[in-house]
Amino acid sequence: MTIQLPLTVLTPARACDCRVCPFFIDNPDAAEPICSGSNSDCSYCGSARTADQLTPSCGQCSIRCGSRTDIRAWMRDAGGTLDFDDITLQDMHWPDGMPRFVPQIDTTNPAELDGDLQWPAYAVGLRRVFSPKVWDVLPGFRDITAREALGLGDGQLSVLVGYGEDPLVEAFWTRRRRIYPLMAQHQWDLVLSPNFSMYGNQPRTEHLINFRRNLVIAEELLAAGVNAVPNIYWYRLEDLQRYSRWLHDITPPAIAINLQTFRTDADWEEMALPGLSWLGGELPTATRLVVVGSSRKSRIDELLALYGDRLTVISQNPIQYARHGAIMGPTGREDVHADVAVAFAATVRYYSSLLTQWTPEDQTATRTCGGSNG
Known part of the structure; x- marks a missing residue:
């Protein structure tokens, strides 16, 4: 599938000049008034304001801004717009039998881990399928189902x-139309589509393009026959408000959020949790939330208080702990020197219990008490 380009491909203003930018909400001539202005924390403003069409290295910059010599090509590749209205996620479905907790493993042979566990679903990361060295599907995933x-x-x-380090997901984007048919042959039951990063020190243009690409790639995967869920990121309240309007227009079966980068308490409490809390009250009741990277009980409790039985958690912790003979339980990590399969099964069952033993009464109690400390 190719996203239908609008008649005019919009481009952000050079040098972050909001006055003439087609995306600035206070520009009376803006075609898509969705942005409240440039990012005051941007570390690239000097480059943006001095760049010109003769700057030889501009096109090799890893950051997209209105001053890039190739910004029109980037906008065209993302669909010529920063709006979400053309993204419908029409063919997405939630797989029957998907458990509330899905362990992400580091091997292509889970039989050694599964043993007597017989878990309903397993996940693997993008670099186990798409090579970070040669930017192609690995041999073990060719001419075979997942x-x-x-x-x-x-x-x-x-x-x-489909998450990975920035070079991996950018290489996937560049080669994506060649890779889509191979992924369709895999017959994945669910794919969390590759997500493009959002950093606080980037230009606002980079944020908005990546928010758009996170949805475009899911839309294209779905059109190619891959059951894909889009990842969403945000930086401002206006981003969340725009997602809310879009979500209520289409009510998708699920969306995903990558929480792996919010490692510290400050990251969680100052950046992740406020947005998650706002979204928790706005997400359509028929839409599930899939999160990757939340393994602390306190954080899972907070997510359950916000999303209840609509929450699905994917985590690498069971395999990471098991490789060291450790388990996670009610008292935290325990180094029990257990067999890998035994330790893995114990941690998977523990995380699953956090989700499946939750009740609506727990949600009410947590909200009344103000939640737990991340």
């Missing part, structure tokens, strides 16, 4: 977490 490549049994579901 279930076969992972060694899953009948009825077990395969999940691809």
